[in-house]
Amino acid sequence: MFKTIRARLKQGYRTAPFPAGISVLPQRYLGKPIVNPGHLGCDRQACVDTCPTGAIGSVGGRTVIDLGKCIYCGACQKTCGGRVVTFTRDYRMACRQRQGLIVSDEPMPDTGQIRDRIRHIFGKSFKLRHVSAGGCNACESDINVLGTLSYDLGRFGIQFTASPRHADGLVVTGPVTNNMRLALEKTYRAIPSPRLVIAVGACAISGGIYVNHAESNKGVDSIMPVDLYIPGCPPHPLTILDGLVSIMRG
Amino acid sequence: MGDNSLKTRICQPIDVNSIDCLAFKEFKDSVLDGFLKGFRAAAFFGLPADNGQVRLIMILACDRQGYLRILSTMVKDSYPCLTTQAPQVHLFEREIFEQLGVYPKGHPWLKPVRSHVPYQPQTVTAGGRDSLLGVDFFKVQGMETHEVGVGPVHAGIIEPGHFRFQCHGEQVLHLEVLLGYQHRGIESMLFTKDASPAIHYMETAAGDTSIGHCLAYCQAIEALSACEVPLRAQVIRAVMLELERLANHTGDLGAMAADIGYLPASSYCGRLRGDLLNMTALVCGNRFGRNIIRPGGSAFDIDEPIRTEIRKRLKSVFSDVSNAVSLMWSSPMVVDRFDETGFVSQQTAVELGLVGVSARACGIERDARFDFPAGAFRFFHIPPSNYSSGDVFARAFVRWLEIQRSVEFILERLRCLPKGPIMSDMPPIKNGKAVVSLVEGWRGEICHFALSGEKGGIVNYKITDPSFHNWTGLAVACRGEEISNFPLCNKSFNLSYCGHDL
Numbered sequence: 213m214f215k216t217i218r219a220r221l222k223q224g225y226r227t228a229p230f231p232a233g234i235s236v237l238p239q240r241y242l243g244k245p246i247v248n249p250g251h252l253g254c255d256r257q258a259c260v261d262t263c264p265t266g267a268i269g270s271v272g273g274r275t276v277i278d279l280g281k282c283i284y285c286g287a288c289q290k291t292c293g294g295r296v297v298t299f300t301r302d303y304r305m306a307c308r309q310r311q312g313l314i315v316s317d318e319p320m321p322d323t324g325q326i327r328d329r330i331r332h333i334f335g336k337s338f339k340l341r342h343v344s345a346g347g348c349n350a351c352e353s354d355i356n357v358l359g360t361l362s363y364d365l366g367r368f369g370i371q372f373t374a375s376p377r378h379a380d381g382l383v384v385t386g387p388v389t390n391n392m393r394l395a396l397e398k399t400y401r402a403i404p405s406p407r408l409v410i411a412v413g414a415c416a417i418s419g420g421i422y423v424n425h426a427e428s429n430k431g432v433d434s435i436m437p438v439d440l441y442i443p444g445c446p447p448h449p450l451t452i453l454d455g456l457v458s459i460m461r462g
Numbered sequence: 463m464g465d466n467s468l469k470t471r472i473c474q475p476i477d478v479n480s481i482d483c484l485a486f487k488e489f490k491d492s493v494l495d496g497f498l499k500g501f502r503a504a505a506f507f508g509l510p511a512d513n514g515q516v517r518l519i520m521i522l523a524c525d526r527q528g529y530l531r532i533l534s535t536m537v538k539d540s541y542p543c544l545t546t547q548a549p550q551v552h553l554f555e556r557e558i559f560e561q562l563g564v565y566p567k568g569h570p571w572l573k574p575v576r577s578h579v580p581y582q583p584q585t586v587t588a589g590g591r592d593s594l595l596g597v598d599f600f601k602v603q604g605m606e607t608h609e610v611g612v613g614p615v616h617a618g619i620i621e622p623g624h625f626r627f628q629c630h631g632e633q634v635l636h637l638e639v640l641l642g643y644q645h646r647g648i649e650s651m652l653f654t655k656d657a658s659p660a661i662h663y664m665e666t667a668a669g670d671t672s673i674g675h676c677l678a679y680c681q682a683i684e685a686l687s688a689c690e691v692p693l694r695a696q697v698i699r700a701v702m703l704e705l706e707r708l709a710n711h712t713g714d715l716g717a718m719a720a721d722i723g724y725l726p727a728s729s730y731c732g733r734l735r736g737d738l739l740n741m742t743a744l745v746c747g748n749r750f751g752r753n754i755i756r757p758g759g760s761a762f763d764i765d766e767p768i769r770t771e772i773r774k775r776l777k778s779v780f781s782d783v784s785n786a787v788s789l790m791w792s793s794p795m796v797v798d799r800f801d802e803t804g805f806v807s808q809q810t811a812v813e814l815g816l817v818g819v820s821a822r823a824c825g826i827e828r829d830a831r832f833d834f835p836a837g838a839f840r841f842f843h844i845p846p847s848n849y850s851s852g853d854v855f856a857r858a859f860v861r862w863l864e865i866q867r868s869v870e871f872i873l874e875r876l877r878c879l880p881k882g883p884i885m886s887d888m889p890p891i892k893n894g895k896a897v898v899s900l901v902e903g904w905r906g907e908i909c910h911f912a913l914s915g916e917k918g919g920i921v922n923y924k925i926t927d928p929s930f931h932n933w934t935g936l937a938v939a940c941r942g943e944e945i946s947n948f949p950l951c952n953k954s955f956n957l958s959y960c961g962h963d964l
Contacts, residue, residue: 215789215792216726216789219726219730219785219786219789220726222782222785223730223733223782223785223786226733238740238743238744238747239744239747240743240744240745240746240747240762241743241747241748242747242748264658264659264662265658283662283752284748284752284753285662285752285753286747286753342618342619343615343622344619344620344621344622344644344959345622345643346643346644346645346646346960347621347644347669347960348666348667348668348669348670348960349620349621349668349669349670349958349959349960350666350669350670350672350750351669352619352620352621353669353670353750354749355619356618356619357732357735357736357739359619359732360729360732360733360735360736361729361732361733362732362733362736372618372619374617374618375617383619386644387646389643389644389645389646390578390645391576391577391578391642391643391644391645392614392622392643392644395614395615395622395643399615415666420666421658421662421663421666422646422647422658424651424656424657424658425646425647425651426579426647427578427579427645427646427647428646428647445752446669446749446750448749449736
């Protein structure tokens with residue numbers, strides 16, 4: 213008994229403040245990338261070629277990077293010393309529209325709102341069901357960690373439930389393997405409407421590196437409508453938390 | 463075992479032609495003789511050959527003496543199975559059948575492993591492949607028995623798998639584990655035209671073991687191209703591997719505490735696991751060790767500020783982990799729940815060919831860092847940590863022993879890092895060579911086999927995750943247990959779904 217109390221005192225209070233400052237992230241962390249205007253004089257071809265998921269391309273003549281495809285390996289930044297793409301340490305990357313994940317060298321329009329009616333219905337409580345559909349256990353781990361006392365997801369009114377019947381939304385990780393597709397669809401249908409779908413990680417958003425695989429699909433929105441995209445490989449827990457909390461904020 | 467097999471060591475490139483193709487009987491006798499002499503199957507797989515034939519390759523590991531034996535035979539559409547005499551190959555034979563259609567005659571439980579489309583047109587015609595696959599579950603029948611199915615979607619934030627229990631009241635008579643839901647087709651896509659770069663598959667084969675799988679891959683590729691990794695990079699890699707082990711072992715101890723409702727240790731260890739992942743991120747920017755292990759060395763250096771910071775943080779985290787874990791050992795409730803739960807005997811562990819923590823918790827000295835050292839582990843040894851009771855307690859306690867040894871190892875290595883570069887140039891891969899690479903990941907032995915073609919490039923690559931050996935261990939551990947003990951037993955193994963499914 214005394215030992216338990218002594219341990220409690222030693223371990224201390226560890227719940228981190230949120231929103232967190234960038235200082236809590238490691239120096240070498242690769243957060244939201246930006247495309248530098250005019251590529252600082254660099255021919256962007258090397259970056260395009262080196263990207264393992266084809267995340268760098270061009271739209272309407274402008275160079276863009278698709279955060280939904282990016283696996284944050286930093287190969288492009290390394291190739292040309294960051295002249296085309298530079299990774300910032302900004303962890304806030306979640307977006308309501310797929311289109312909003314495509315970053316160019318000019319500010320993107322506002323990324324849209326969660327349907328007001330739904331937000332009104334959910335109020336201050338938001339219950340989620342998670343399904344891993346080919347996730348490698350990295351996204352899963354970084355969602356799980358939100359339940360630890362470091363992040364304490366419950367303080368925001370967000371909880372993961374054990375049953376889809378109790379859930380307001382579905383969190384999906386992985387590219388959606390063929391073998392998991394049916395179970396994912398059944399879980400979705402088991403959640404009473406209105407319901408939100410949240411895709412976490414590059415695989416769930418775009419298929420990631422598995423995009424060309426016959427055994428898997430090209431992410432969650434190839435199967436069902438997605439209301440929130442949280443990019444990363446895996447996303448930092450703060451990125452996921454920021455995304456989930458953004459739903460509560462509306 | 464006679465001299466008819468090729469003796470080799472890990473990361474030693476061998477001429478493909480030097481692996482003799484034995485007659486099947488000779489192959490079978492040699493393999494079974496090998497098992498009797500203490501060898502175990504590190505991997506067993508088929509390679510498609512000419513004329514619709516399949517070349518079976520068996521990699522036997524001798525832990526005591528740290529060498530491997532590779533045996534091979536050519537089969538067409540069937541062969542008498544080995545499983546009935548050597549249970550440890552049961553899943554390998556099912557895998558070969560599923561991928562290449564070679565029928566292991568007499569296999570007692572032939573079912574799909576991952577339920578995917580075969581790699582090549584099936585040669586089995588008698589009644590078709592599906593008729594040979596008993597897709598139903600093993601059933602116990604009787605008035606008082608009942609069946610419980612769990613999954614693939616589980617009540618937590620975890621990967622999918624299906625567990626089918628045959629119960630008598632609360633007692634589990636039999637558990638069958640059905641996996642494959644995570645199958646992404648990594649092996650069949652690797653090195654093909656549409657594939658992503660191989661290293662990224664290694665990072666996500668089992669995403670919580672990125673360092674382990676990348677290391678196994680890099681060691682294999684470096685051996686094939688005769689690349690010597692700089693000493694500094696070798697030490698950095700070993701430090702990263704141990705950090706990965708520390709984070710996962712700490713998390714596992716916390717999760718086991720959570721499963722019996724012992725909240726103090728569960729909360730503390732959950733938080734500390736995150737602190738350990740953050741140390742990995744300090745070096746490479748990613749909590750799961752992505753982007754650091756690359757062919758030729760390490761993509762990130764541990765410079766002076768990081769070296770000092772890790773040493774400082776690790777000492778503080780270790781003090782908190784010791785504190786949290788000692789709470790568990792001093793609580794009679796915890797020890798009582800762990801003791802004699804989920805027992806696996808040493809004999810069963812040997813017969814099933816278990817690896818890693820699960821094997822060491824049955825008193826088997828089996829640790830690739832010690833038995834098959836590569837990289838920095840050739841110079842700095844970590845002795846295997848064993849405990850012989852074979853139950854949940856043993857699997858928890860072995861983790862705690864390993865945590866202590868890993869902390870000691872990292873602090874010592876970071877006291878004085880070797881100077882020099884962290885990356886070497888990669889010469890081209892030599893043609894027509896095969897290599898076996900073993901790495902002791904935090905779950906156990908990761909085995910990678912690479913084969914380069916006569917015209918260059920990798921033509922075949924085989925990944926064996928420790929979970930592939932160990933899932934059957936979990937099924938056996940649950941026999942006779944109350945079904946309510948399943949989560950605890952499961953957590954004490956904490957196996958990978960995607961590492962198994964690939």
